[in-house]
C-alpha cells in the first residue's frame with residue numbers, strides 16, 4: 001500500500017486513488033494510519049490517570065466513560081492491571097457517580113504497583129487478585145464477589161492471544177449483566193503486523209479471532225461498537241485499539 005498526502009489539494013492518495021481529506025473517506029484513511037503509527041511509537045504509554053500510568057488509547061477511555069456513566073455498573077472487572085491506571089480510572093468514575101466497585105486481576109502485580117494502588121485515595125473501591133485470569137481459582141474468587149443484583153461490566157486486557165482471550169470470554173461472560181458488556185481490548189493487533197513488537201501470527205492469533213470463535217457458540221452476546229453519546233460530526237468510526245471488542249449481553 002502506498003500513501004501520499006497533498007496539502008495543496010487536501011487529498012490523500014492511496015495506491016494512486018485520491019480521497020478528500022475534508023470528507024469521511026479521507027478521515028478514515030488518516031485514522032487507520034494514526035492507529036498504526038501511534039501503536040508503533042508506544043503512544044498509549046504516555047498517559048496516566050490521577051497519578052497512575054495507564055496503557056490505553058485515550059479515545060477508548062473516553063468512550064468507556066460514556067458507557068460507565070450511562071450503565072452505572074455496580075462492579076467493573078478488569079483483567080490486566082499493569083500499573084493500575086485503568087483500575088484507578090474506573091474507580092474515579094464510580095466515585096463521581098457515587099456507586100461501584102472495581103475488581104482487578106493480574107498474573108504479576110508488581111510490588112511497587114500494588115503499594116501505589118493500595119495507597120491511592122480511591123483504593124477503597126478496588127480489590128485485586130493475583131494469578132492467571134483463566135485459573136479456575138481466580139475465576140471463582142472473582143465470581144464470589146458478584147451478587148445476583150449487581151450490574152457487571154468486564155474489560156479483558158491481559159494476555160491477548162486468541163486462546164487466552166477465548167478462555168477469558170468463556171470464564172467471565174456468564175457474570176455480565178443483561179444490557180451490559182464484556183469488552184475485549186487490543187483487537188487492533190490484527191492490523192499491526194510489521195510494527196515494532198508485533199508477531200507474524202497476529203493475523204490469526206488475536207483478540208478479534210477469539211471474539212469470532214466465542215460468538216459462534218454463544219447467542220447471548222452481539223458485537224456493538226460504541227455509539228458516541230454526542231456527535232455533531234459526520235464521523236462514524238473512531239480511533240480505537242478495541243475494534244469489534246464491545247460485546248453486549250442481549251439475553
Ligand SMILES: C[S@@+](CC[C@H](N)C(=O)[O-])C[C@H]1O[C@@H](n2cnc3c(N)ncnc32)[C@H](O)[C@@H]1O
Nearest residue numbers: 054055080081082086106107132133157158159
Ligand atoms: C496491557 S497490560 C494492562 C494494562 C492496564 N489495563 C492499563 O490500562 O493500564 C497487560 C497486563 O496483563 C497481565 N497479564 C498477562 N498475562 C496474564 C494472565 N494470564 N492473567 C492475568 N493477567 C495477565 C500482565 O502482567 C500485564 O500487567
